[in-house]
Amino acid sequence: MASNGKDTAENAAKEVRISHTRLRGIDVMRDPKLNKGLAFTLEERQLVGIHGLVPPCFKTQDEQVYRVLQNFYHFESDLDRYIYLIGLQDRNEKLFYRVLTEQIELLMPIVYTPTVGLACQKYGLVFRRPRGLYITINDLGHVYEILCNWPERKISVIVVTDGERILGLGDLGAQGMGIPVGKLSLYTACAGVDPQHCLPIVIDVGTDNETLLKDPLYIGLPQKRTRGEKYDQLIEEFMQAVVKRFGQNTLIQFEDFGNSNAFRFLEKYRGQYCTFNDDIQGTAAVAVSGVLASLKITGKKLSENTILFQGAGEASIGIAHLLMKAMKEEGSSEEESLSKLWMVDSKGLLTQGRPSGGLTEHKMTFTKKYKHMSNLEEIVREVKPNIIIGAAAVPGAFTEQIIKDMASFNERPVIFALSNPTSKAECTAEQAYTITEGRCIFASGSPFQPVTVNGKTHHPGQGNNAYIFPGVGLAAILCGIRHITEDVFLATAKALANLVQQEDLDSGRVYPPLTKIRDVSASIAVEIAKYAYKHNMAAHYPEPADKDDFIRSQMYSTDYSSFVPDRWSWPKL
Numbered sequence: 001m002a003s004n005g006k007d008t009a010e011n012a013a014k015e016v017r018i019s020h021t022r023l024r025g026i027d028v029m030r031d032p033k034l035n036k037g038l039a040f041t042l043e044e045r046q047l048v049g050i051h052g053l054v055p056p057c058f059k060t061q062d063e064q065v066y067r068v069l070q071n072f073y074h075f076e077s078d079l080d081r082y083i084y085l086i087g088l089q090d091r092n093e094k095l096f097y098r099v100l101t102e103q104i105e106l107l108m109p110i111v112y113t114p115t116v117g118l119a120c121q122k123y124g125l126v127f128r129r130p131r132g133l134y135i136t137i138n139d140l141g142h143v144y145e146i147l148c149n150w151p152e153r154k155i156s157v158i159v160v161t162d163g164e165r166i167l168g169l170g171d172l173g174a175q176g177m178g179i180p181v182g183k184l185s186l187y188t189a190c191a192g193v194d195p196q197h198c199l200p201i202v203i204d205v206g207t208d209n210e211t212l213l214k215d216p217l218y219i220g221l222p223q224k225r226t227r228g229e230k231y232d233q234l235i236e237e238f239m240q241a242v243v244k245r246f247g248q249n250t251l252i253q254f255e256d257f258g259n260s261n262a263f264r265f266l267e268k269y270r271g272q273y274c275t276f277n278d279d280i281q282g283t284a285a286v287a288v289s290g291v292l293a294s295l296k297i298t299g300k301k302l303s304e305n306t307i308l309f310q311g312a313g314e315a316s317i318g319i320a321h322l323l324m325k326a327m328k329e330e331g332s333s334e335e336e337s338l339s340k341l342w343m344v345d346s347k348g349l350l351t352q353g354r355p356s357g358g359l360t361e362h363k364m365t366f367t368k369k370y371k372h373m374s375n376l377e378e379i380v381r382e383v384k385p386n387i388i389i390g391a392a393a394v395p396g397a398f399t400e401q402i403i404k405d406m407a408s409f410n411e412r413p414v415i416f417a418l419s420n421p422t423s424k425a426e427c428t429a430e431q432a433y434t435i436t437e438g439r440c441i442f443a444s445g446s447p448f449q450p451v452t453v454n455g456k457t458h459h460p461g462q463g464n465n466a467y468i469f470p471g472v473g474l475a476a477i478l479c480g481i482r483h484i485t486e487d488v489f490l491a492t493a494k495a496l497a498n499l500v501q502q503e504d505l506d507s508g509r510v511y512p513p514l515t516k517i518r519d520v521s522a523s524i525a526v527e528i529a530k531y532a533y534k535h536n537m538a539a540h541y542p543e544p545a546d547k548d549d550f551i552r553s554q555m556y557s558t559d560y561s562s563f564v565p566d567r568w569s570w571p572k573l
């Protein structure tokens with residue numbers, strides 16, 4: 001794997017990275033990609049003309065990391081920590097990624113869920129420097145020109161949102177920008193995708209959030225959402241413009257779109273572009289992986305489980321379809337698989353012709369010929385699931401009674417409270433472990449602290465798509481995968497489940513620890529690369545013989561580059 005940037009003799013002996021730039025003087029320090037702060041050597045300070053602009057002392061990157069962490073701990077609120085870290089990202093990118101990579105467990109809850117959710121809600125206040133690209137409905141007909149304004153020419157991955165369903169927090173309009181920014185930080189921290197090749201984008205078509213519309217600090221178009229044909233035209237123009245500007249192989253990740261748009265665009269674009277929807281497919285892969293790993297504890301076959309979903313939106317529908325695929329591989333018929341998957345939405349159990357209505361096409365697949373019930377506690381008692389999955393952002397939906405009942409008809413009940421951020425979780429880790437007396441297999445979308453019950457400490461796993469998109473994306477970029485199929489996500493779910501160790505299972509975790517996420521993402525990328533070449537899905541040739549070596553060698557290094565005199569790239573003085 002790429003070096004973690006420690007300033008050791010061992011690293012010094014490795015290749016020296018060289019910065020080529022025509023910038024000189026203060027501009028070098030103002031460029032976060034080049035800036036090294038106090039780590040510029042005396043020679044470099046003289047060479048680029050910043051001697052005297054930096055205090056006369058020299059620090060290693062290790063020493064800088066120490067200072068960053070001291071600052072980090074000094075702040076009292078997570079929002080302040082978020083602002084500090086984004087500030088660091090704006091000043092010194094290598095240092096930011098070095099700290100994020102090394103301290104992923106500590107910092108991921110800040111740059112990602114849950115704090116990023118709060119940051120989006122307060123984006124007007126948090127806003128310092130713009131990051132990412134804003135394309136509005138008023139730019140219809142000019143999207144390509146806006147993409148051309150982006151300073152980088154080579155872009156490998158775009159995360160795009162229209163802000164309509166930010167985590168479980170609802171419509172945050174243009175303030176949803178925090179999400180693509182956070183997701184792309186993880187592309188780099190978890191999978192080593194060069195930050196220069198990442199582009200966060202907000203499609204701003206307005207917001208229906210009345211509070212934001214009245215908020216003088218709101219950063220987006222202060223108008224109601226444009227929907228219908230004009231909106232679709234903008235998305236269509238955007239997709240075409242991306243390919244025109246950055247090429248056919250640019251990976252476009254849809255993130256936090258509203259339900260019907262998310263499904264529509266996935267169907268429309270999946271066969272045409274290199275694209276996926278993280279909330280449908282990424283979440284599906286991570287949840288299915290958790291379920292597959294849980295089988296190692298329960299000793300059951302997948303198809304022997306009855307699975308109940310609280311929610312019938314992007315996540316639940318995506319998970320259910322991927323589970324069906326996995327059950328099919330196990331030998332179950334479609335009918336048998338469907339009989340194991342039960343769904344509840346805000347109007348109750350999905351039953352055929354239910355009086356409360358509200359059955360969209362996607363939900364229809366999962367309706368049962370069954371009496372109609374609307375109370376989740378009642379439904380749980382009736383259906384007696386082995387696995388219960390919450391993904392509707394209804395905090396507290398898994399009541400004490402539900403958790404108790406799950407523990408009464410299962411030796412090891414599987415309880416996944418996947419809604420984000422933490423405030424939207426269906427139950428807390430503490431509730432799940434204490435009420436089931438430590439017997440449950442628990443995972444949550446946002447992080448929870450370990451819980452000790454009867455002297456045994458349980459480490460809840462984080463069933464978050466962060467385990468999926470960086471690795472899948474890295475493989476897609478490096479192999480030039482044309483279209484990302486459902487099979488890729490099933491292969492990813494299996495690859496992730498296979499990385500779960502016995503010691504993880506023993507500590508109650510159906511995911512590898514977050515501290516290993518960089519290695520996990522690389523391993524997933526290797527598996528997907530093998531899969532892609534085997535199934536003729538990769539456009540980049542020649543096929544690398546040693547995919548492990550190839551993938552890991554391409555990962556971004558957080559080591560500083562050196563500035564050396566370069567008679568070709570330096571202007572005459």
Ligand SMILES: O=C([O-])CC(=O)C(=O)O
Pocket residue numbers: 113166167168256278279419420445464465
């Ligand atoms: O961002 C996250 O933590 C997971 C996710 O995609 C969502 O909740 O929408």
Ligand SMILES: [Mg+2]
Pocket residue numbers: 167255256278279
């Ligand atoms: Mg999302």
